[in-house]
Amino acid sequence: MRSPTFSLVSTALLLVGGAVASCHGKPAACQTLDASIVAHSGTPVGKEVKNGDVTLYITEPDKKNGRAKARSGAAVLYLTDVFGIALPENKLLADSFARAGYLTIAPDLFNGSPAPGDINVPGFNTTAFLAAHGPEVTDPIIASTIAYLRQKHGITHIAATGYCFGGRYSFRVLAPGGGVEVGFAAHPSLLEGGEITGIAGPVAIAAASNDALFGPAPRADAEAKLTAGSQKWQVNLYAGTQHGFGVRVDLSDPQQKYAKEEAFLQAVRWFDRFLVAE
Numbered sequence: 001m002r003s004p005t006f007s008l009v010s011t012a013l014l015l016v017g018g019a020v021a022s023c024h025g026k027p028a029a030c031q032t033l034d035a036s037i038v039a040h041s042g043t044p045v046g047k048e049v050k051n052g053d054v055t056l057y058i059t060e061p062d063k064k065n066g067r068a069k070a071r072s073g074a075a076v077l078y079l080t081d082v083f084g085i086a087l088p089e090n091k092l093l094a095d096s097f098a099r100a101g102y103l104t105i106a107p108d109l110f111n112g113s114p115a116p117g118d119i120n121v122p123g124f125n126t127t128a129f130l131a132a133h134g135p136e137v138t139d140p141i142i143a144s145t146i147a148y149l150r151q152k153h154g155i156t157h158i159a160a161t162g163y164c165f166g167g168r169y170s171f172r173v174l175a176p177g178g179g180v181e182v183g184f185a186a187h188p189s190l191l192e193g194g195e196i197t198g199i200a201g202p203v204a205i206a207a208a209s210n211d212a213l214f215g216p217a218p219r220a221d222a223e224a225k226l227t228a229g230s231q232k233w234q235v236n237l238y239a240g241t242q243h244g245f246g247v248r249v250d251l252s253d254p255q256q257k258y259a260k261e262e263a264f265l266q267a268v269r270w271f272d273r274f275l276v277a278e
């Protein structure tokens with residue numbers, strides 16, 4: 001049992017500290033997350049539904065989840081890598097955002113035909129695949145998913161989390177009128193300068209130390225553009241990682257597993273910071 005003295009002291013501390021004081025009396029909403037919330041394997045718990053022609057993977061927080069109560073009007077839009085919602089790790093990571101209290105939706109960006117789990121298999125043409133899934137095809141899928149969140153789920157605040165291919169779209173939906181308030185991108189690919197300077201909300205990036213698609217030069221360029229801009233931003237660089245680590249890692253490598261979990265917690269804490277009034 002805590003002594004009365006300790007309670008008085010801790011209450012005083014809570015009242016003095018700005019951000020901490022706002023959590024006073026709402027411990028469930030402010031519950032600290034730890035890495036055990038990240039599912040690396042197992043069976044996804046969400047379901048697939050159709051919104052017009054687009055398949056959506058939806059995963060909802062447990063109603064008894066204290067963090068979910070404080071996030072009932074908020075959702076996470078999960079924008080996948082080229083492996084899409086067919087990749088179990090994408091569904092499992094979306095489930096992890098739901099366990100963090102956010103209704104989470106991942107649209108099938110590839111209409112049932114994502115890249116094969118190993119893009120180096122003979123016969124798969126990456127150039128042709130990416131050409132067939134440019135912004136003119138992908139933006140409308142994402143826009144319809146945002147409309148679905150608002151209309152079908154009464155969502156008023158949306159965060160976007162994107163990985164590799166999807167990372168670029170975390171920036172695109174942060175443009176004025178894009179419908180998203182805060183973004184996170186892990187190891188984005190094909191990200192263009194105008195998409196970085198065009199954001200109208202805060203963005204955080206998780207970058208891999210070994211990444212041919214978002215290496216030191218594009219990363220420095222992104223940081224320079226974000227620094228010159230007026231939005232809040234954060235770039236975390238994870239040692240011992242490679243492109244894709246936010247979703248799929250070699251689980252036998254403790255450093256990679258750690259980095260994936262930290263990148264997930266980085267996203268959740270960024271969303272909490274800008275999306276949830278606590």
Ligand SMILES: *[C@@H]1O[C@H](CO)[C@@H](O)[C@H](O)[C@H]1NC(C)=O
Binds near residue numbers: 126127131
């Ligand atoms: C891959 O697709 C591109 C664009 O459609 C095409 O120019 C190229 O020849 C293809 N490569 C192979 C090996 O088929």
